[in-house]
Amino acid sequence: MLGDIERILLDEGAILPRLEAMAAEISALYEGEELTVLCILNGSIIFAADLLRRLNLPLQLQCLHLSSYHGGTQSSGTVTFGALDLAALRGRHVLVLDDILDSGLTLQSIAQRLQQEAAPKSVRAAVLLQKRRKRAHAAAADFVGFEIEDEFVVGYGLDYQGRYRNLPFIGVLKRELYA
Numbered sequence: 001m002l003g004d005i006e007r008i009l010l011d012e013g014a015i016l017p018r019l020e021a022m023a024a025e026i027s028a029l030y031e032g033e034e035l036t037v038l039c040i041l042n043g044s045i046i047f048a049a050d051l052l053r054r055l056n057l058p059l060q061l062q063c064l065h066l067s068s069y070h071g072g073t074q075s076s077g078t079v080t081f082g083a084l085d086l087a088a089l090r091g092r093h094v095l096v097l098d099d100i101l102d103s104g105l106t107l108q109s110i111a112q113r114l115q116q117e118a119a120p121k122s123v124r125a126a127v128l129l130q131k132r133r134k135r136a137h138a139a140a141a142d143f144v145g146f147e148i149e150d151e152f153v154v155g156y157g158l159d160y161q162g163r164y165r166n167l168p169f170i171g172v173l174k175r176e177l178y179a
């Protein structure tokens with residue numbers, strides 16, 4: 001697996017202190033309120049595990065299985081939703097956690113669906129990574145771990161064809177593996 005990585009962008013030594021700072025920012029913003037964290041599976045699983053343990057807030061956790069990729073390194077343009085308990089989100093502050101903000105389609109779809117169907121008190125988003133690129137969809141994240149260049153990355157939850165999620169760092173995948 002390590003041989004498939006072009007270079008390491010962010011290791012745990014970089015990621016964990018940044019999550020500490022993000023968690024402090026989030027905890028300050030919601031101080032005195034209760035939160036529902038909506039973890040987008042599968043990509044956010046490791047980000048969520050590390051961030052949640054640093055949040056100093058009463059919160060509930062809900063997980064949503066979502067996918068916009070069907071095999072490759074380009075979004076398919078449609079988002080497939082798994083089961084979502086909309087009733088449990090009514091009147092709650094919802095913080096959506098996603099691994100990476102790329103085209104913005106995923107975050108826009110989920111924000112739209114929540115606003116239309118769940119009547120939440122608020123909806124915000126925190127992403128571990130945000131790609132530096134023009135976005136086709138008007139979705140923005142309220143909390144961003146790291147800005148990265150527009151390259152395909154894996155590890156720390158992010159996958160290519162379902163693999164590499166367990167790498168303890170974020171790295172650029174060798175282009176010859178998918179080009």
Ligand code: IMP
Binds near residue numbers: 099101
């Ligand atoms: P968006 O809907 O285009 O913003 O893409 C968001 C989703 O695409 C993320 O939740 C990831 O699952 C996936 N994605 C986007 N860029 C990458 C990448 O560089 N590596 C792995 N997955 C990615």
Ligand code: MG
Binds near residue numbers: 041042043099
């Ligand atoms: Mg994903």
